[in-house]
Amino acid sequence: MAPRKKPYHWIAKEIESLDPNTDYEKIFRLSASYGGNDFINNLVYTLIFPNFVVTEHGARAVWREDGGKVLGAATARVEQTETYNATWWYYGPSDPRTQKSVEEINKMHTHWAKQYPGDFSHNEDYIYTLAFSAIFMHRLRLRLGLSGVSEKVQIASYIFMGEMVKLFYSEGGVPLHGWPESWDGLITYCEEFENRSREGTEQGHLIASTIYDHFAFRWFPPQLHWVGRAIPTSLALPTTLRAHRIDPPNHLCRVLVVFFLGCFIWLAEILLPDPQTAFLADYEQMSKGEQIERKKEHRQIDGAFSPYFATRHQNQWSGCPYHAGLKLRSKVVE
Template sequence: MNEAPKKWIRQEIESLDPETDYVRIWRLSSSYGLNEFMSGLSYVTTFQNFVVTDWGSEAIWRDDGGKVLKRPFGRVEQTEGANFIWWFYGPHDERTKKSVDAINRLHAYWAKKLPGRFSYNDDYVYVAAYTATSMHRFRLALGLPGFLEKEKFAAHKFWGEMTKLFVAENNTPLHGYPDDFDGLLAFCERYEHEPRPRVERVNLIVSAFHEQFVFRFFPKELHWLGHQLLRALSLPTTLETAQIDPPLPAAKQLLPKLLGFILSYQEEFADDPQSSYLESLEQLSPEQKVERRAEMVELDKAFGPYFKQIVHDDAKFSGCPFHEALKASTPATGTTSAGAVTEMERTSVPHAH
């Protein structure tokens, strides 16, 4: 007779007081059960929403693509590493404060080069509001139960404390954080539906995020499927602003349900993990860490030429300066360090409307 799966996370959450244990509740809700694939999926479907403004895309893409093209996988590792520290240790831990302080200093550095781009208070509040509600919204989109009431309370309080650590341009404290979890949801809806110009840089950044994910996790023959999955899980407003086609109706209908079924099955029949994703990374041997870094370096080397070859001939952006710059910097051989670009890969790229 099979043993029942060892379940402890939900049981512990239900035993905690969200008023005093909100850091622990958030940690249990967000830091366990991740893997490379789900972490990468979360990164793309989350961070694409933070670059949809003209000024935000300028700060990320700059003139030549920045780390989006030169160190895309290293950038993901760096960003995720900071997030995992915040989620696990919480806003009052010195490791979190040190990490956020480094982010504030980085923003201050770039604000001197791009004055005004880091001054929009609502952009920062949206990052906190979206992050606090993202797992709840994601689960609902997959047909799974959302957060418990105490998880909602804990998420709201946790990210309210996190916003106190960040500053906008010129060391300006943030303001306007919503009063409760429903307020966070309303703030996100309002922010996401604000009219925005369709900027070429936004298309390039979001397209690069999408290509980066399928480049790593899908064989060439299934790149189209990776793109459809990402589009099916993306906010329609983000796709529209980024000038990326929506998912096919069948993909929008079926892929979230399929992913929801897989996660539901794991939650029902698999043991809860004993270690968080951050702890599992920290427990890698020195050799495994070296191997992981080497893999990121190789992916970084391969992706820039690969991405340029795919997107620089997009007729819908013919004559646009950033696409033209990519075209000028792309070898004329038709191949990249990742190999020849097939017709299937070309047609799987997110296109502009």
């Protein structure tokens, strides 16, 4: 039997029928797992990840010596991150698939901690990442002049991420601690972390530049790369741009990006029907052939992006060994 078609605007109604204290996984799934596509997911990644490498140790472990996957396999890295997050947000912290996925991340961190000892031992990095993820959409909507997420979604998001905290551990298998006591506490925690004075690093600058350039390179033609870069940098946290020593677009550009994106989302929520299926469900139903073609396309993008980025940036920041070390790369880092 074909699945029953859901009403035109069904997500908000279903969320309203649920109890956030007990149904927090389902509410978070409904609020975070529907409506995505490759463009939107890439934009979300571009807006989120630079915030997590504002510290010296965070940037060092990601850029490493040669850019790592963030440069050599930029699209594949976006896909990997999207898949991990989509799995967690859709299935929830109580599901074995989420627990297995998080453990893969823990093991990955353990592996790299052997090469960068101490860099994965900072408890606040993990807490900030999960707190930021909980409040991201709420803050973005407010930034765009829209209403924030509902109180039920706030409660559900707070509990959901609090349960996710229990699945991660820092270097040496140390359990995470210090989860804020409320939704407002999450916002306060993030703002305090973000507003600290930071000198920034060459590696952090390169990571953020790579991520912003990659979004533009992947989704916009060459003559509009400046537009593709202006969209995320107009929406990025000013503190993050300062830490990475990246100049924001001019004021008019930022105003236009916020205005048009806010209007687009507002009209879409009014005029378009809610998605019938979640992004992860569609992704998991791809055929083997579709998966192969998808990976082939990503390799082609990455093979072209690395030399493009190196050409743009290798002569910048005189005296920086990481900029000087950029070479024209023609193959994806495995």
